[in-house]
Amino acid sequence: MSSKADWPLWEVFVRAKRGVSHVHAGTVHAPDAELALQNARDLFTRRSEGISLWVVKSNDITASDPDDRDALFDPADDKTFRHPTDFELPDEVANM
């Protein structure tokens, strides 16, 4: 085994163009943030896919537990009144 095993994993986010958010693209291995950016540049933006990159160590991400899915997200399911389509209005109200 070489020292590559010690290179941490980084999550890569790419902003495709001005006006849109950075979106997760994938991962790279790198010994530090600077090289992670270089590797991300080579791997994910060879065809003008982005104008800005973020890298963050995978270990630094806190993710919700799939087992908590129901507790976290189910309560929203029966609150359809949060959506405008839940309210029927007369046709005379053209645009609201």
Added chain:
Amino acid sequence: MAADSDALQARFDRLIDADERIEPRDWMPDEYRKTLVRQIAQHAHSEIIGMQPEGNWLTRAPSLRRKAILTAKVQDEAGHGLYLYGAAETLGTPREELLDRLHTGRQKYSSIFNYPTLTWADVGAIGWLVDGAAIMNQVPLCRCSFGPYARAMIRICKEESFHQRQGFQIMLTLAKGTPEQKTLAQDALDRWWWPSIMMFGPPDAESVHGDQNMRWGIKRFGNDELRQKFIDATVPQADLLGLVIPDPDMYLDEESGHYVHGTIDWDHFWDVVKGDGPCNRERLATRVGAHDDGTWVREAATAYADKQAQRAAEAAA
């Protein structure tokens, strides 16, 4: 506990039946995880071993433009390998372990890369036929049930199209060139045709994992179906080039509209899979050599990162 695992299995089955994607932190059957790690890793190995046959012509490309194109293509293959290793790692097997399985021969790569690239025309034939067959295999994988694999495949398929078109254009240039150039093109087609249609794997009747992988949404079409699709698409392209498919038994079945191919030499296929193709040993030795030769670079980068981190810590103290 049994009730728990039943519920988990039921939820997994529901997601598969609904054609939803499975994500890395979801519960999944051990065998599903194992199958995916193997398939994605072997796919990744194929991409990086696939750099070698074409890399052979980088220094001898016939023009600066062709050289730049081929360099970009070989770089893409490296990128495809990295997308795929990244997808496999989300299943919990580290990159180093995956590479180790390749380097020790415990995992295979596509047999197509065990054939030599004898002339420049081979670079054209690889793009046209090998990448063409790969696209047929890979497009359905964009809908694979495992999310990270499907997403990697979408990126890859977008890039493969350029690979096939540049290959066909090389073939076209040669086929419309001097008689010598046309001979080179025909010779490359003669050598790459059969290995290319073997890329779809053995006939479905002999395929070991087919049914289960269909059930799991890892595989969407049978080997024979994809092979037929590739042949039907490719034969008219050979006609356009004015080249002859090296299969004297092939004919167009008027009723079905399909080209029926002659007998495929599966004994030869299995010989290459088992290690006795023309370049098996050379390919693996080159890969292991590249990895070993890069050790000092990886160590230096790690040492530099450690030093920078230490300096930053000292400055902050």
